[in-house]
């Protein structure tokens with residue numbers, strides 16, 4: 001005998017999220033936990049409708065330049081953590097970075113994302129100089145930074161040097177969970193302070209989490225949803241946690257703790273849809289981690305995580321623009337994709353894969369806009 005699950009309450013939750021843009025914490029939890037394909041399908045459909053209404057079929061592209069693998073932090077999940085002696089350390093020069101931007105510009109990129117490990121404060125001048133050089137050579141492009149926690153005044157200086165967007169995932173809004181993922185010298189309080197400063201400075205600000213990170217529970221994710229709902233970031237980055245062999249979490253597998261599911265792609269997709277419905281104008285990437293964990297096949301016959309993310313409401317992809325000689329060095333997790341449609345030079349493949357799902361690359365800068 002098959003058990004008939006009553007899913008009508010879940011459909012009503014989706015309708016409410018669509019019309020009110022918010023739910024009670026229990027409502028979010030119910031949608032996260034639900035593994036009914038039909039319900040998930042309806043959730044994705046509502047989110048996709050909202051995306052298409054606001055953005056059309058275009059997907060924004062951002063050229064990701066992995067500036068440096070040197071990091072002063074020791075986050076337990078990350079392959080470039082300070083205490084990983086095996087990590088290859090590099091730092092691109094200003095000229096290298098400008099060269100990446102030139103190549104990206106020729107390929108059609110109009111946003112550059114400078115991402116790297118947390119360099120010491122003594123590097124702030126160098127970073128500022130690089131920002132000025134990029135914005136003066138490419139005045140029609142947007143510059144996004146993703147360089148971790150910096151001093152308040154540094155955020156202001158980098159903004160004045162022309163960077164207008166900043167990505168800093170909060171990773172988890174629960175202080176105990178935060179302390180299980182980070183060394184004791186790091187604090188959630190400081191991370192949230194940085195996000196506040198970034199917003200107040202005027203950056204289009206992005207935050208987000210890893211889905212299925214060690215010790216994460218559904219309740220933690222609900223806390224993240226409530227936090228993001230209050231912060232209203234312009235960008236939201238969500239990717240599955242993937243273990244790195246030279247970190248303390250090397251053997252950690254999702255699906256083991258507090259019954260978080262093994263289907264981490266499905267959970268990530270449901271979260272993308274929830275955020276799309278909560279903050280319909282947000283810029284939400286289908287992340288490299290999502291494409292890594294579910295590569296799909298090259299010609300797009302089997303959709304991968306990137307396509308799944310887009311079908312669930314994502315509207316940004318961030319191909320890798322770093323010089324190929326350093327790509328292996330920026331190893332945040334095992335098997336990180338940096339070729340094919342995840343690479344700037346693979347933009348043709350990306351375009352083809354997007355076509356299969358009725359979407360196309362949108363060339364404009366794609367700033368955050370309120371569309372109502």
Ligand code: 5AD
Pocket residue numbers: 077078079168169171209210239240241242243244289332333
């Ligand atoms: N798996 C998935 N994502 C990771 N990040 C760092 N390490 C991992 C990992 N092992 C993510 C963090 C960080 C972003 C730059 O990369 O969320 O904010």
